Amino acid sequence: MKSIARFCGSCNCGCPELFVDMTAPVEQQVVITDDFGQKVQMSLDQFSSLVEAAKNGVLDDLDHLDDLALAR
Numbered sequence: 001m002k003s004i005a006r007f008c009g010s011c012n013c014g015c016p017e018l019f020v021d022m023t024a025p026v027e028q029q030v031v032i033t034d035d036f037g038q039k040v041q042m043s044l045d046q047f048s049s050l051v052e053a054a055k056n057g058v059l060d061d062l063d064h065l066d067d068l069a070l071a072r
Helices: 044-055 062-071
Strands: 002-006 017-020 030-033 039-042
Touching: 030 044, 039 044
Parallel strands: none
Antiparallel strands: 002 017, 017 030, 030 039
16 A cells, blocks of 8 residues: 555644555555544545546535534
């Protein structure tokens, strides 16, 4: 499994990280871990779709989710 990117500052605290595991089944080759020890696995095609959506602005309004959580 090869680390592709770490999503945090310069700490060594188990930050979210993106890996590619070319030895895994095709539908599980992209692995995203979080700082709580959980992971999400997906295919390269699924990850490419996620990246494309992010580039197209689909995730740009996520900052309003804090307001939704407070409303509950």
